[in-house]
Amino acid sequence: MLEARDLSLIYCNERNDEFYAIHDVNFFANRGEMIGIVGPSGSGKSSLLYILSGLKKPTVGTVYYQEHALEVMSYNELAEIRRKEYGFIFQRHFLINYLTVLDNVLSVVNRNDKFWRNTAINLLETLGIADFANQKPYKMSVGERQKVAIARALVSQPKIIFADEPTASLDHSNARMVMDIFASLKGEITILVATHDDSILDQADRVIHMWDGRIAKSSIPVSAIENIKQSNPIMHRS
Template sequence: MLKGEGLNYIFDIGKPSEFQALRDVSVQFGDKKLYGILGPSGSGKSSLLYLLSGLRKPTKGRVLFDNNDIWSLKSNELAEFRNKNFGFVFQRHFLINYLTALENVLVPVNKDFKKYEGRAKELLCDLGLESCIKKKPFEMSGGQRQRVAIARALINEPKIIFGDEPTASLDHENAIAVMEFLNSYKNHATIIVVTHDQSILKEADGQIRIIDGSLKEGDL
């Protein structure tokens, strides 16, 4: 169970450019479900995702995972916690150009390469990437690269997968294919996706909307 309680986030505190991205946002996500976070550009939806995932620290408020405040952890403990429990898919794939698809998927488990190699190949095959296992990013299409990034996010068998506009750079066909796969994976993990495109959330179990840094009532 993941919760955000009274989350506030302010950029550039004390500077002329100070801006409050989130205002007293409280959310709760159940286990093994798919959720969408919607909102226009600049609404604060990505900021919320980064706070929930431990990538940014709230100015005020708490993030609870199984009733434990993740921001009570020391920085090295938090990094280890994220690597063990969370998977990340971003708008850009952030693959390493000189590594093959298989090697990119195995980056998070570099020390346990042999242990996870079979799982990495299985994930790539499940994502329709059998022919790309030995290819490097520049030899693949945008949709293929994003699916490799999804396989990389899943390699550690995370409990929560965070997606920040994971389909924004894809055409509609590839976007739907990516979301269908993520929906099929929710039996294994909670999936939280930030998007501005509500059409890709047809199978979502819940949606929340962020407007001007505040939670719109009536969602989830």
């Protein structure tokens, strides 16, 4: 459903030296897969996520969403895909403190009719924060605020979630909760999670390891291998 071929993102410094933030990256994501993108700070995780989501143009290479190249789309076509099919979650949640929680969630669909209000309320209920619907987000804990950001990313019923360090400002139990929410959505929704902390990715179907702008290796978490083994007895043979 999402594919990228031969991506590079090149920056020039003042002396005109070329620097590769992303270097010859090939990538694909199938429908419903949860993929972790892991690597140290500066390895290119955010750049890759921004390119894949069409927020940034690569210097070289092409991204295909459902086999359509993003680079030949008009600004409006791309904006439409981002609004309807993509959901974004960032480390800092960028909630608007003078809007209620409910209006923050509805801000991405820019609608306030009964259908959308119900959809948003249902999501807040699922996430256990419906009591805050009419309050302002600054009164909430960081974990609760991140749940609002998740509700906002999900309200348009996106096909892909792009999450950049979604747990970085959370303690361990809130981080786990956020990853459990993602794990419950995979299968339906494709989820790409960039993080420097691979300990949160045990529920991912695949993990891509970035190093200096390149994909150094791709692996399957042990827990995912256990799941495959359970559904495929042949893999029990050694």
